[in-house]
Amino acid sequence: MKRECKRIISRKLYIFCLLIIPLFCLFFFLSLMNEGLPTEIPTAVVDADNSALSRRLSRQLDAFKQTDIVLHAKDFSEARKLMQKGEIYGIYYIPEGFEHDVLSFRQPKVSFYTNNSYIVAGSMLFRDMKTLSVLGSAAVGRELRLAKGETMEQAMIDLQPIVIDSHPLGNPQVNYAIYLCNVLLPGLLSVIIVMLTVYILGSEVKEQRSREVLSMAGNDIFTLLTGKLMPYTLSFMLMATFYDVVLYRFMGFPCNNGLANMLLISYLFVWASQALGILLYSLAPIMSISLSFAAFITMLSFSISGFTFPVGEMPRWLQIAANFFPLRHYFVLYANNGLNGYSFQYAWPSYVALLIFLFLPILMSFRLRQVYLNSVYKA
Amino acid sequence: MIQRFLKQIKAGLSDLLVVWRDEFSLVIHDNAILMLFFVAPLLYPVIYSLIYNNEVAREAKMVVVDYCNSPETREFRRMCDATPDVNVVGVCANMEEAKEALRNREAFGIMVFPRDFSNALAHKKHAYVELYSDMSSLLYYKCFLLTATEVSLEMNKEIQVRDMSGATAREEEVSTTPIEYEDVAFFNPKSGFASFLIPGFLMLLIQQTLIIGICALSGSLCDKKKYQTLAPLLRSRRGSFRIIFGKALCYMMFYGLMSVYLLWVIPTVFNLPRMGDAWNIIAFMLPYLAACIFFGMTISIFIKEKETAYILIAFTSLIFLFISGLSWPGCAVPWYWKSISYLFPSTFGLQGFVKINSMGASLPDLRTECIGLMVQICVYFVFATLVVRHRIQREEV
Numbered sequence: 204m205k206r207e208c209k210r211i212i213s214r215k216l217y218i219f220c221l222l223i224i225p226l227f228c229l230f231f232f233l234s235l236m237n238e239g240l241p242t243e244i245p246t247a248v249v250d251a252d253n254s255a256l257s258r259r260l261s262r263q264l265d266a267f268k269q270t271d272i273v274l275h276a277k278d279f280s281e282a283r284k285l286m287q288k289g290e291i292y293g294i295y296y297i298p299e300g301f302e303h304d305v306l307s308f309r310q311p312k313v314s315f316y317t318n319n320s321y322i323v324a325g326s327m328l329f330r331d332m333k334t335l336s337v338l339g340s341a342a343v344g345r346e347l348r349l350a351k352g353e354t355m356e357q358a359m360i361d362l363q364p365i366v367i368d369s370h371p372l373g374n375p376q377v378n379y380a381i382y383l384c385n386v387l388l389p390g391l392l393s394v395i396i397v398m399l400t401v402y403i404l405g406s407e408v409k410e411q412r413s414r415e416v417l418s419m420a421g422n423d424i425f426t427l428l429t430g431k432l433m434p435y436t437l438s439f440m441l442m443a444t445f446y447d448v449v450l451y452r453f454m455g456f457p458c459n460n461g462l463a464n465m466l467l468i469s470y471l472f473v474w475a476s477q478a479l480g481i482l483l484y485s486l487a488p489i490m491s492i493s494l495s496f497a498a499f500i501t502m503l504s505f506s507i508s509g510f511t512f513p514v515g516e517m518p519r520w521l522q523i524a525a526n527f528f529p530l531r532h533y534f535v536l537y538a539n540n541g542l543n544g545y546s547f548q549y550a551w552p553s554y555v556a557l558l559i560f561l562f563l564p565i566l567m568s569f570r571l572r573q574v575y576l577n578s579v580y581k582a
Numbered sequence: 583m584i585q586r587f588l589k590q591i592k593a594g595l596s597d598l599l600v601v602w603r604d605e606f607s608l609v610i611h612d613n614a615i616l617m618l619f620f621v622a623p624l625l626y627p628v629i630y631s632l633i634y635n636n637e638v639a640r641e642a643k644m645v646v647v648d649y650c651n652s653p654e655t656r657e658f659r660r661m662c663d664a665t666p667d668v669n670v671v672g673v674c675a676n677m678e679e680a681k682e683a684l685r686n687r688e689a690f691g692i693m694v695f696p697r698d699f700s701n702a703l704a705h706k707k708h709a710y711v712e713l714y715s716d717m718s719s720l721l722y723y724k725c726f727l728l729t730a731t732e733v734s735l736e737m738n739k740e741i742q743v744r745d746m747s748g749a750t751a752r753e754e755e756v757s758t759t760p761i762e763y764e765d766v767a768f769f770n771p772k773s774g775f776a777s778f779l780i781p782g783f784l785m786l787l788i789q790q791t792l793i794i795g796i797c798a799l800s801g802s803l804c805d806k807k808k809y810q811t812l813a814p815l816l817r818s819r820r821g822s823f824r825i826i827f828g829k830a831l832c833y834m835m836f837y838g839l840m841s842v843y844l845l846w847v848i849p850t851v852f853n854l855p856r857m858g859d860a861w862n863i864i865a866f867m868l869p870y871l872a873a874c875i876f877f878g879m880t881i882s883i884f885i886k887e888k889e890t891a892y893i894l895i896a897f898t899s900l901i902f903l904f905i906s907g908l909s910w911p912g913c914a915v916p917w918y919w920k921s922i923s924y925l926f927p928s929t930f931g932l933q934g935f936v937k938i939n940s941m942g943a944s945l946p947d948l949r950t951e952c953i954g955l956m957v958q959i960c961v962y963f964v965f966a967t968l969v970v971r972h973r974i975q976r977e978e979v
Contacts, residue, residue: 216890224897231901234916241914271913286768287943289933292911294768305761312762319770320855320940322778324911326724329765336763337735343761357706364703364741365658365734368710369727372684374717382720391897398893405889491614491798494892498794499622502899506633512775513719516636521629538718539685549685 220399221438228391229446233454236380243271244324246293247282250275254302260313260339264295267331286318293317293328295335305343313339323379373457373542381456385537386510388446389469390530393476394501396439400480401497403431404571405490413575424572428564432477439477443469451541459544468536475529475560485567488574504530532556594824597815601828604811608799609832614888618795623840627784631852637774641669642725644691645680648673652700654737658711661733662693667725680714690716691726703741721775769941770855777855781939782908782932784844789874789928790899792837796878797891800973804886810977812970822967830875837871845939857942858935865945866934869955873927876962883969906932930954 210217248261265272273291276282282294294316304311315332319325341362348358374381407413420427447465451458458465480497487493506512507521508531514522525531532553539550547554564571609615644662648655663670671689674680680692694712702709713730715723739759770777803809815821845863849856885891904910905923912933915923923929934951937943945952 216893220893224894228897228901231919232904235904235910235919237916238914241911243913244911245913284947287937287941288947289912289937289941292913310759310762312764314764314766316766316768318941319767319773320778320936321908321911322770322773322775323909324913325767325770326773329767333763333765336761340759340761340763360706360708361742361745362738363734364706364709364738366708366710367713367727367730367734369713369715369730371715371717371723377717377720377723382717387900391900394897395893398896402889402893409889489614490889491892492617494889495614495617495622498892498896499626502896503626503629505900506630510718511720512634513639513721516639516721517633518635521633534718538716542718543685543716545685549687 217399220395221435221442224395225392225442225446229388229449232384232387233380233449236384239376239378239380240269241324241327241379242269244269244293244328245273245291246270246295246328247274247276247285247291248272249277249279249282249294249296251277251299252297252301256302256305257297260297260335261295263339264331264335267335269327270331286316289318289321291318292321292324293332295332373459373544380454381542382510385450385456385541386508386530386534387505388450389443389472389533389537390501390505390508392439392442392446393472393504393530393533394498396435396473396476397480397483397497397501398494399435400432400477401484401490401493403435404481404484405488405493407431408488408574408578409490409580411578411580413578417572417575424568424575427575428481428568428571432481436473436477439473440470443473456541457544458541460540460546464540465537468533468540471554471557472529472533475532475557478560478562478564479529481564481571482567485564485571485574488570490580500528501530504528507531508534510534526556529557529560597821597824598828598831601812601815601825602832605799605829605832609795609836612799612802615795615799618791618798619836619840622791623787623844626787627780627844627848630783631776631780631848631854634774634776634779635852637772637776639719639721639725640666642667642691642722643671643689644668644693644726645672645674645683645689646670647675647677647680647692647694649697650695650699654700654703655695658695658733658737659693661736662729665729665732668729684714684716690719690722693726693730769857776852777940779909780852780854781849781936782903782906784848785870785931785935786899786903786906786928788837788841788844788871789877789902789926789931790895792833792871792874793878793881794891794895796833796875797882797885797895798888800879800882801885801891802888804973805888807977809973813974813978822970825970826876826879826963826966829879830872833875834871838867841867841871845935849939855940857940858938859944862938862944863935866938866948866952869952869959870927870931870934873955873958873962874931876959876966877927879966879969880962883972902926902928903932905929908932908936924954925958927955927958930958 246264248264250257250261261272261275264270274282274285279296282291285291286294296314296316298311298313301311313336315336317325317329317332344362345358348361349355353361371377407416417424417427420430444466447462447469450456451462451465483493483497487496507525507528509525514525535553536550539545609619646659648659659670662668672683674683677694683689684692692714694714696710696712699709711730711734713726715726717723767773812825815825845867848854885894905915905919906929907915912920930951934948937948
């Protein structure tokens with residue numbers, strides 16, 4: 204272990220992986236999403252009518268927080284070109300004779316177009332433009348009813364007798380930072396942990412010192428693993444603590460079962476990631492191959508863990524496969540404990556799964572021992 | 583004069599071919615590099631497409647707590663259940679039971695009708711429907727919210743018409759919806775996840791496997807101290823150009839083939855958007871590949887060992903994805919990250935390809951992206967020659 208500490212200090216790579224990369228990722232994603240939701244998404248209004256009513260409509264659209272009208276175009280093709288260039292994400296079209304048609308009850312039709320190649324921006328604009336259209340319609344209806352002598356309150360109730368009162372549990376502002384960062388960041392930490400673990404084990408073989416190290420550990424592979432990996436375990440646990448403190452104390456993201464509980468989950472996840480690293484290297488003791496697998500598995504885990512696209516919507520066999528990725532269980536536990544504040548009993552299988560990951564290296568330890576004894580480096 | 587020039591070209595070409603041949607044999611004799619250049623690009627997109635193949639969440643599971651239990655609430659429930667997005671899986675007697683279903687992940691949302699729902703409607707007051715949603719999946723939340731809103735609009739209209747006895751059908755229609763509207767999703771009409779993510783992901787995959795591969799190759803030359811085998815070439819003034827071009831040609835060849843598979847076969851098999859004109863795509867891919875290759879050669883200065891290439895580059899994939907303005911809209915990326923993003927080929931590559939492939943743009947529409955890539959090619963080419971020169975000279979000392 205002492206020897207390993209010296210190795211850590213001796214190489215820039217370790218400092219990079221233990222400190223700089225995790226801190227950079229934390230800073231990057233938190234600063235990227237510090238608004239929580241994308242605001243001021245550029246939009247165009249094509250106002251073929253250019254009347255008082257149509258101008259009022261477009262001013263109202265501009266007043267939405269997420270919408271920023273950057274172009275008032277006269278004809279549609281100009282706006283469409285800009286959309287194709289990716290400079291705007293949506294177009295609101297008000298037809299000619301709009302005001303006239305409204306006043307003479309001819310039901311004019313407004314149209315709105317969103318660019319769903321960029322799904323986040325597209326769906327936000329969709330929501331704003333749809334709200335505007337419904338409200339615009341309601342506003343006219345209100346005027347009609349007021350004219351018929353109804354009171355303001357009565358008119359509103361007549362127009363919208365049923366109201367939807369929505370409660371997004373745990374994330375009332377539908378904040379994207381909460382939705383993404385809480386899984387992305389631990390996931391990235393795990394990418395580094397898995398790969399570094401493979402590298403730590405492999406580099407001894409590469410430098411032809413594996414036999415020497417094994418005898419230092421009294422020929423016991425478990426002593427060797429503990430001694431070699433302990434400094435990294437501690438260091439990554441420290442980093443995970445820092446992550447959790449920043450996310451749940453400093454940023455105030457939801458953590459309904461308390462910080463201690465979240466830390467426990469994070470530590471389990473750190474250990475499971477290290478175990479996965481050991482497992483991968485034991486299975487494929489050629490370092491560059493096991494690193495390829497590590498990259499493949501850890502990058503895939505972001506998609507398959509289901510925090511962006513729900514696991515329930517994937518094909519059956521992928522739903523089963525998802526259980527083999529530690530990040531999946533971390534996500535389930537975070538959602539259960541941090542986001543929703545449910546108790547232990549609702550997510551115990553995921554605790555067990557993470558613990559099973561910890562035992563996997565034991566099964567493979569004889570193989571790792573063999574690898575260390577043979578000590579053949581293949582590029 | 584001309585003869586000397588021709589001779590130089592001939593020498594240049596033959597050196598180039600030697601470098602090309604050596605690099606080629608390095609690649610095909612290295613299992614790890616073969617995995618990166620072939621196995622990863624072959625398998626990865628297939629798995630990704632399968633994950634996202636359903637495109638959208640359908641039949642999100644919801645439970646209902648109906649304290650009112652009147653014809654109106656039952657109709658509301660039925661209408662929700664009839665939509666493709668929501669599936670009412672059960673009716674709970676009280677809120678506690680419904681929350682239990684959420685905790686057990688048997689449902690992801692709860693719809694609550696308060697006791698006075700029908701009463702309020704009859705007395706012409708606002709009647710509220712409460713909607714609770716588990717936020718661990720935003721897609722389900724969207725399903726619930728859109729469906730509930732849609733159904734409420736529909737029912738509101740019916741109620742208004744019912745209350746307007748004596749009016750003509752036309753009058754009813756006009757007064758309930760004085761302004762009609764229609765929404766059109768340009769490009770990606772299903773608002774599908776695969777159509778949105780996969781095209782960008784494919785471009786990112788090209789860049790990432792390419793730069794990891796280049797760095798790993800360069801790292802393993804460093805490991806074995808074999809960079810000096812190239813030293814004789816460096817004697818002549820244009821030597822480093824020849825080395826760079828020779829290697830680049832080799833990678834270009836592999837990735838030219840892979841691009842056909844990634845950008846043509848995969849979208850065809852998985853029914854992803856493919857609006858782009860093939861010539862436009864080819865014309866755009868060439869500079870993109872070149873920029874990636876020279877970028878890879880440039881950053882190989884930081885990689886002195888084959889294995890560290892994986893560790894130091896793999897994690898950047900997500901950062902490149904978010905900084906490129908695809909998954910997180912470009913207008914919401916802070917200016918400092920935006921300016922940094924222009925250093926990476928993937929930023930222009932993703933944007934450009936999505937525009938061609940998903941939005942049917944042609945090259946003249948992509949001026950920014952093309953100019954960006956050209957500048958990157960020039961700058962990174964110069965850096966790449968310096969890197970090669972530096973590596974060789976250091977080993978000779």
